[in-house]
Amino acid sequence: MKILVCITNVPDTTAKISFTDNDTKLNKNGIQYIIGPYDDYALARGVELKEQFGGAVTVLHVGGAEADPQIRKALAIGADDAIRVNCDPLDSYFVASQIAHIARENSYDLILMGRESIDFNSGVVHGLVGEMLGIPSYSPVMKLDIEGSTATIAREIDGGKETLSAPLPLVLGCQEPISEWKIPNMRGIMTARTKPLLVVEPVSVDDMTVPEKYSLPAPKGACKMIPASEAETLIKLLQTEAKVL
Structure with a gap:
């Protein structure tokens, strides 16, 4: 079985993000990078399938x-070779x-990747690849078993989970x-x-999109502590300041 596992190189979740060039580029100085966490799951399953059925895993x-x-x-x-x-x-x-x-x-036979990267979080690459290759794509896949030339997968859908079977080749977001x-x-190592x-x-x-500017989320505001005996004050603040009521 020939398996392709696509990985992203993303900032560690603890990294402090800033921008340069008038907020048009990521400031990469001092950032620790990791394999995208969802890609790690895809890689692990790919290696397991290679060990079970033979073949090779390309990253x-x-x-x-x-x-x-x-x-x-x-x-x-456990991957056998890599392409960059x-x-x-x-x-x-x-x-x-x-x-x-x-x-x-x-x-x-199988193209695996994470459900999304954790930097841009677009979550569309697997679908685009499937469309470009003319083969089915599914995401987010939580379980994957192979029997012969058929894959059985379980994935999350709105309101529950779905189990389905599909012939190889497939593109899966894991x-x-x-x-x-x-x-x-x-x-x-x-x-x-x-x-x-x-x-x-x-x-x-062809360039389909061009980033114009990046911005950080607004800083969290100060926490206001309201005594339990002042429920009316809390309700008023939720209505006038938080505007959630």
């Missing part, structure tokens, strides 16, 4: 060389186009509890140093 990242440490970590976890599309990602359409191009050239995160061991990491240039894609 794909669309981005610059600063992601190489995270790519090597994915190789240490050398570019500065523009938007979800651009990223999906690069993934689809790589997938067409290699005919993967989330917990599809698998448990894997921590690379020393043998994996040493082996990852010699696993192939192919760097390719991006295919040409």
Whole structure:
């Protein structure tokens, strides 16, 4: 089974975000990067499926060389090789186009990625890739089993969960509890140093969106403590200041 796992290189959730160039670019100084948490679930399940059925797992990242440490970590976890599309990602359409191009050239049985990245949170790349390749895509997938050439998945839908079967190939956006995160061991770390990491240039894609400006959320206001005996004051503040009543 040939499995492609797409990973993002995102700021750690504890990183302090700021912007430069008149709030048009992310200030990358001092930011610690990690593999996107949802991508970690996809990678873990991909490695499990390879161990169960044989084959190979290829990791794909669309981005610059600063992601190489995270790519090597994915190789240490159990991926067999990696591809990095050398570019500065523009938007979800651009990223999906690069993934689809790589997938067409290699005919993967399964394309896994996180349900969304935790920086832009667009949550549309899996759907775009599926459309570009002309194969089904599903998200967010919480369970994945393979039997022969058929996948059985469970995913969240509005108001509940859905279980369905679909023939391979598929594009799936993953989330917990599809698998448990894997921590690379020393043998994996040493082996990852010699696993192939192919760097390719991006295919040409028309710009669909152009970011004009970024802004941080408004700072949290001070907390007002209202004595339990002053319920009328609390109701008035909820009506006039918080405006939730």
